[in-house]
Amino acid sequence: MSRFFAYPRLELATCWKRPINIIMFVVLGFMAFGFVAGGLQVRSGSADTGGAKLAINTAFNLAFADVVLFALIMPFFVAVACGMPVLNDFDRKINRIICATPISHGEYAFSRFFGAFAVLAAIVAAWLVVQIGLYQLWPLDENERTRIAFSLVNYLAPMLMFALPLGVFVGGISMWLGVRTRQPVLVFALPVVIVVGGIFFVWNFNPEWLPSWVDRLMQAVDPTGFRWFFRTYITEDRGVAFYNAQSVMPDTLFAASRVGLVAIGLCAVWATGRRLARTEHADLRVGDTALLLAQAAQADADAGMSEQAAIAARGGNPEATTQAPGFFVSTVHVLRCEARALLRSPGVWLFGPMILLQTWGSTSFRQGPLDTETLMTTGVGAAGAFNTLTLLLCFLTLFYTVESLVREERCGLSAILRASPVPTAAVLAGKVLANALLALVIIVCASMAIGLVIAIQQFKTGISVSFEIPTLFLILGILLAPTLIVWCAFTAFLYAVLRNRFIVYGVALGALVGTGFATQFGAMNWLTSWHMWSGVQWSELDRLGFMWQAIVINRLMVLALAAFFVVATLSLWPRRLPDLRAIADRMKPAPFLRALLLPLLAAIPVVALATYAGLTIRAGFQGAPQREAQKAYWKRNSKTWEDVPVPALDAVDAEVKLFPDSRRIEVVGSYVLRNPHMNPMAEVPISVGLHFETSQWTVDGVATDPSKKDQPLPCIENRSNLYVIKPAKPLANNQTVKVEFKLVGEFPKGWTRAGGGSSEFLLPSGVVLTSFSPSFLPVPGFSDGIGIDERNSRDAREYPRDHWKTRVDPLFGPAWSTQVKLVIEGPEDWTINACGTEKESTAVDGRRRTVWETEYPVRFFNIVGGPLESMKGDTTTVFYSKHTGQNVSTMVKALDAARKNYSAWFGPYPWTNLRVTEFPGLATYAQGFPGNISFAEGIGYMSRPISKDDEDEVGTLDAAFYIVAHESGHQWWGNIVMPGKGPGGNIISEGLAEFSALMLLHHELGEEQGKTLRRRWEQQYVFDRSADNERSINRIDGTRPGDQVVTYQRAGSVFWMLRELMGEDAMLAGMREFVTKWKNGVQTAEGLDFPLIEDFVESLRPHAPDAAAFDAWVNQWIFGTVLPDLEVIDAKVDGAEGAFTTTAKLANTGTGVADVTVRVEGAKPDSKDSVAPFEDVVVHIAPDAPAEIAIKSAFKPVKIVVDPDVKLLFAGRKRCEKSL
Template identity: 70%
Template sequence: MLPRFLAYPRLELASCWKKPMNIIMFAVFALMAFGFVAGGVQVQSGSADTGAPKLAINAPFNIAFADAALFALVLPFFVAVSCGMPVLTDFDRRINRILGSTPISYSEYAFSRFLASAQVLCVILALWLLVQIGLYQFWPIDETERTRAAFSLSAYLAPLALFALPLGTFVGGVSMWLGVRTRQPVLVFALPVFLLVTGIFFVWGFAPEWLPHWIDRLLMSLDPTGMRWFSRTYLTEDRGVAFYNSTSVAPDSAFVISRVGFIVLGVLSVWASGRRLERTEHRDLRVGDVARLLAEAAREDAAVGLAQHGAIAARGGNPAAIYTTPRFITSTFHVLRSETRTLLRSPGVWLFGPLILLQTWGTTNFRIGPLDTELLISTGTGATGAFNTLTLLLCFLTLFYTVESLVREERCGLSAIFRAAPVPTAAVLAGKILANAVLAIVIIGAAALAIVIVLITQAVRTGLPFTLQPSVLVLILGILLAPTLIVWCSFVAFLYALLRNRFVVYGVALAALIGTGFATQFGQMNWLTSWHLWSGLRWSELDRLAFMWDAIVINRLTVLALAAFFIVATLSLWPRRVPDLRAVADRMTPARFFRGLAMPLLAAVPVITLGFYAGLSVRSGYEGAPQREAQKAYWKRNSNTWENAAFPALDSVDAEVKLFPDTRSVEVAGIYVLRNPHMKPMSEIPLTIGSHLTTSEWTIDGVATDPTKRDQPLPSIENRSQLYVVRPARPLATNERVTITFKLNGAVPNGWSRSSGGASEFILPSGVVLTTFSPSFLPIAGFMEGVGVDGKNSRDAKEYPLDHWKGRVDPLFGPAWATHVRMTVEGPADWILNAVGTEIESTVENGRRRTLWETEHPVRFFNIVGGPLEAAKGATTTVFHSQRTSANVETMVEALDAARANYSAWFGAYPWKNLRVTEFPGLAGYAQGFPGNISFSEGIGFMSRPVDEDDEDGAMDVAYYIVAHESGHQWWGNIVTPGKGPGGNIISEGLAEFSALMLLHHEKGDAQAATLRRRWEKQYVDGRSADNERSINRIDGSRDGDSVVTYQRAGWAFWMLRNVMGEEAMLAGMKEFVTKWRDGVIMQDGLDFPLIEDLIESLRPHATDTAAFNAFVNQWIFGTVLPEFEVREASVTGSESAYETTASLVNIGSGEVDVRVRIEGVTEEVDGKKTPPLFEDIVLRIKPTEPTSFTVKSSFKPVRIVVDPEIELLFAGRKRSEKSLSAP
């Protein structure tokens, strides 16, 4: 038995080095290992500061991370080919008929085949492991960014056991069973495609805050790749490089059981394959009653023969033979009909079709927006949301079906007859590729059906109108997706014509997809190279793909031209005859060789022409190389001179801004009055001008000057790489002014993007948003420090002294001195164009509206935002919106009115007349709170699912919250401008978060406020950087993880401080803080702006318990404590109405805190609604690492322990801290 069982393993091992697929697998794994090391693909942990602890690239966790990703993405496909295809290949070669005459059983044959494939895979992985060890141990690295630990062989072997063995066994066994069961080579790849697509789009990353912990654990166990378990267990919450560099991966019992289960399933699948072969080969179930079929065939042959002889005799002999060559269209139709019938009858279509429908339904129905809230779906967002999924699925599907279609005749033994038939090669290939197009149409139809189902479900759930737009579906899923599938199918056909080995074609095509995926992931694709258009479509209900439509069209035309080139090249290479050496030699003669190249070269002309145009357009666009180099030149030329230099005060701006949406252009005529507010004279004044703008007609105090000329007499302007240095006639003394006039014009943005369909500022037919945070339409007074800085010239974050806040501090953003703005904005007559200030007058002439805006109170920054919008007025506020995105307008108006009223009462009087929200197209996902004029993307509130009073617990009105946050910036950022330094931005963003939480608490109830706090907690815990994190008063936004401290932790900290101080006392302190720091504090050397310590100094006098206040501040604001609780030794005694629950609570994190612990009873349902459970609470004082025992008596049967049930304390592992109880 053993010799025959080992026959296949010996044969495969002896010949494995001859098989291209094995070589391709080794090359792909080796190249990806090299890419991971050279490209810095690693666990994202460690401090960004030079000299701080760094991650070791050969640490067990980093190797496990790289291997788990590699195995999950690539290994299943090669395993499926190695284990699933050999049996089918034996069928094609009729070897299965020989097996029946040998002593080997079919079960032994199945296991022998599986062992042979597994043996070869192990050899390949062993060779790859040697390459990986060499790279990770010896490849040169930058010691300031990464380090190395001591060599450990177990670090390299453990991932193979944890991830590769279970995954490979499971995929190999199931793929073999699918192949044997269906005899369809395409279905061999069904499981790898399913794992990859569901992993990328759902399993590996889907973890909203509201997902129950048991479902999260279940998904970890059901993921064969192990990626979700590894990510959710070790990576989601950063544990720091000390942990990752010194600890090995330790699987828990549930993970081990699931891995063993997958191995068992794989082995059982191999056994089932053998059993299936036993039944089908010994008793061919496809044939049925052989004797009856043979008898019927004999009778039919005799009848046909008699009929033919009778017909010939009646005619008096055979007629003259007439030969006609089938025409191209007729031949194509016949091939198409035959191939389509075969494809549509194959089980793969009815497996992949529902899979794609479900996947599309999932990706569209569960679109997650801000704070894990649900987004509304339109036809456009549904189609663009499904575009990436469909592209990936259909590329895999058409790859397998195209290859199998091209080799079908060879597999059936009909290739000689088929190729000798007088059918044009073009017709054969056209028919086969068009049949795959029919298949793609069926699949796309299933995806469109899924989108329709989601739209219907949404209409039923929300009461919003059902708005299906068939033309949008046809455009996105038809016209824009089709070129990708056409070029992919033609590329696959070209590969087969060139290589003539389906396994090599599979390997090369999969390598191409892998390379494309990595290039896309690391931002290496652009409008020229993005053949798949992955993430290139950004749908906006206002813009509707118009922003980058020219780039999209050229991209699709280029792809179609490339497809035409592949088709022509395929026709030139397609093998209609088996070549001999003489024929090959004849073809290599110069005349025939160049004659054969003529048509492919001619077909390459459109590709080259369109590609050249696309490449130039990308290069000359606003994200092209010249633009990046101009920004670097700006930094290189000016950073040493102007960093930390004194800048002038911009006393007034008088500008006329003409907007031309159809050409995306702007014309500006402006007057700046600049003043020297400093003690020292000012001889040079810097102004930053956007490189997309052309300047003209400069004057200084009425004297004309030309920045393009050098060595001009004073007054003059010198252009230093877009930093225009103004030199007055004489240096400005303290409080002396200079008046500068100018004209600007340009396009915003100028040209194409690099690859995306989005932009932060723009002038478009769908809307406009321009700000003075960048020189998009007006000069910026001063030098902009972040422009031109990238990974190559960036420096470590600045280290500020601990007493930085005690001296004079410059403003964090904008000028230190406020500006009086008078601005005339001109645009289309039917547009609403809002600017900062009050509308003075508005006139319409020649289809253009001119509106004069003037600020009644000085501002530090201003904007223009608008478009073809409608107004929804509140009591004291207005929301300007598009009718297409009006679902949340009512709640946004409510939030705006409530914010103005409450914040004025809490923090101080609102100084401006207007408070408006103005919507702009969702080409960027942000909102910005300019004074009285909030610019608001359609994508972050307008398209959120409305929340009703009947919604279940945990729902949150995110549109209300975002409006509340941005309204908070009227006080925190505008009225009080934060200082430049650590803790400065906390005053802007952290206090805006706290204000929004307060408003939600008072206006919407604490249920929504608690939901907001819980989701903040998840964002903070998942997003923090353990090694980078500094205390709130030391955060400056320059390090990884600073953002979640600035927003979520700070908002949480101020809420907890409110609980310590009491709301009335805290609001009194905040109002005092606003009064003191409104418009800055005048000091001898300029205006001073606040940092977080200044806020603490304003709050401390209002604290009733100073000791508790100081203790809290030292831990949560001047410290980085983060508790994490674990319930241990929980037990329940008693019976009936007398139960006693005993347990201990341990803080395995940091900080000494008071925490409420709740013992809950059973939740019951009354009239279909859940009632709150009975509970008993106890408050404990918990110190780090010290278990605190507690006992709680209850009259109800306890079922679980909940730590901090009211969501009043920020801590890690909230869901893990819950403990189920088993009462007697």
């Protein structure tokens, strides 16, 4: 045993001397510090100050932090620690000494492995001490985070469950791969597969249609345990009461998979020993040594005789000449040698297909809304593959660049190379070009994979999408190449400075990890984003036009940085080993400054471009001055104007000139503002966009300068961009003031901060502007959402429970509708739509001028358009780009059906037009303005069409139809009926729009698609809800985490359940009554009143067939937060042919009582249109009281399913589908 422990003792004694170990400890320590200081923890707990908070040192939060840390960082360091020592012994010829000692090769392999693992354990133990200190002693704000009593088990358990199996598995496989191939690069193959496969697939791929057994299989095969931990404990929020009190308990599957990983890792170490025994003890590559030596001697003699005869025949040797090879020739020779070595490397044939497979996976299924599939185009595919290729090729070029730089040293040829007359620049250029050639081949193959995906898509759908080679060359060539160039240059620079490949690996991986976390938490911008991660936001309409200047400057700056690294590397690259005198001479001022001259000159372009980029980012619409101006707006005005009644906007008359090429907006307009309140209004506020640089104002015809104070009345005072109108005398009830203005500005101004798009814009590709923000016209009143961030945000408002009984202000915009006249001027070849009807349109000098007037008052309005085409339906029109017309016929069908059915169900549609207009996909939303729905290209136009034959297939959902149906619903819910401002108000807008879309889907496309939609709503709600923040539907105001899924998915599902309870006809009758009562607000003594969800319930109650059942149901699902959590247990089948009995228990670990259908199904017959036989039974479920199930059937059951028709909202649906 003494010889077995020789290596562990040696490794432990010398581990502190190895920089890679120190780097690992520092990286782990800094990451733990970042997690604690940055508040990275399990997403649970109340958002209210003083509410229930997650303890940072609870078992679940520590496991959460550790599993993330281990999954991202540990595989690479374990691979280096366990996979490289044996290869280093080969390089130093120690393996020959090993063969002469008593230790067997198996003992040697295990000794090396446990030596490396002992060092890793020591590093993790030291880091554990740091982690305990941070998590137990770091000062906390008790209003935000808390602690529980110290428990050492909470810290040690993740080590045993996650770190140990992962380390043994990765270490063993990496050691075996290194010895089997003798290729150091392949040591990193498994870590790359684990991390990249996890980030892009294994850890987060979980669509609703994924079978439960596939999910469990993915949990079992994930070496990190990330998927199992998140899917078991984190995906469905269990609340802080659970997380703070319980421990992480592995289930049977997870425990078995961890044991299996350890076994595989140890078997790989044993296989490594077996391999060494075969190749080192009896070297099969040598064969008969004596015969080989004899053949070599004879070959040398024959060659010598032939050469002498040739010299004699030509009259002797010519005069000897010498010539140093030039840069180009030397580069070509080095490139040829390096390329030959790469082609012979097994790593190329492993990493290459893996990269192509990942690219295929990221492009072949593009997930859209509600787990639907989107269409693939060349630009979408290239942009989607950009991040994947960036990460994978950075890993690949890192490993191969470092190994190519140390190849001569490993082979004992470094001294010969350094003494040769080959220029250093040629050596480095040849090595880097060889790796660039490898990256180029992989990028070409990835491009071919994208083309293949497009071809398969055309074969399946019949939709022809052009394969655009210039687009691929732009995105995966011109835009991706600078990232790889600077990364290779940085790697070479690190090696020139550090001269140790393991330190280079550690520093480079640390740089990648740091970049990743900085990107994840929003710390990167166009100046620092060397990798341009997520900077390529492709739109078929915009085609990178929005941020093209920022992209160009970023890429030029990255290339300049690469040039600096190259120059610095050439200055530092060692051609000979200096003695002390040489070092002293180089440190003298003159030689030292001469050595710095070239790097300093190379840094000038970097500094110049970085300065330009930084100043441009700062001057942009997301720059610091803009953010400070928004904060000043809030700070100056919030105390004065919050909750102050807003004026009525009686009339809008404006001329808007749009200049897309320069993003310039010129506005000349007027507002007629009225005081609808009983108290006089001495000051009337309106908010003006920060992007307007010049403005002129008049009040009742009197010119005024808002920048001046103490002006005579009437006047306007600018209070940090809240323009306060002061009439000549305070406005009494129903008195008006007319404000005229001229505004000029650029929108949006400059660059974004770090990629991404914009919710509103004017660009050469299209325009979308709304009255919700002061993008093109001032907004009456104070906008309470501007200038608020984490530093000045406050807790959500607590409304009294009888708030709905008081007069309630409108949720959006003013309470009173407005007559709007807009004269819009833009490019002649554009289609620009606005609310209302088109009165006239003229074209002069390449510009088109269109007059729009509303025939029925509106509360908000928009402008949307671009170079579009149109398709008309029976009573509707859809405007679209020629690049995205695949779903237009479906959208027209949905729009026609919505107008017809919603008018019958809810009440007459008051406007002439109902249109959908597309805008570039720089944002992913749609908004239902009166008669003029704006629609981003990416959420409906680019959805994969559903054929007529597939409409009734299980799991089918036509996303384009559904989204159009939802937005059409807003014509009634949000426009005709304006919700009130308060808890439950937005449910009337969004929840009822969801219910309307589900109704239309059910009636027009069939119940199968309705069931699919409800299942996907259910999963989205269950996964994204916040257990500690969730309030009942009538208490939701959209300000707390998790409110969105209650507003949309829970509310839509609950209203469908209410339809099942009341009956469709009765519910629709109540909804029509609600619309009739509230469509213009209800006049009260205090002013117009607007409805909340309680008012909606009051309108429905008289139509309920059973009022008591209605109230009981409403108290649970609308005024309560019940959510059953069901699971089928102990399911079995008894009986014989023709008389089977299925028994089971249905447990409800959640809340609420309900009746639910349980079905057993038999085997489905072979015929295509046949249906599997089934039997149903209705059972009553209650919390903590398992319901007994007994179902008799004449057929043999093969499956039991709870709620097969998706009529009940509950958690655990997949746990309620069991094979029998």
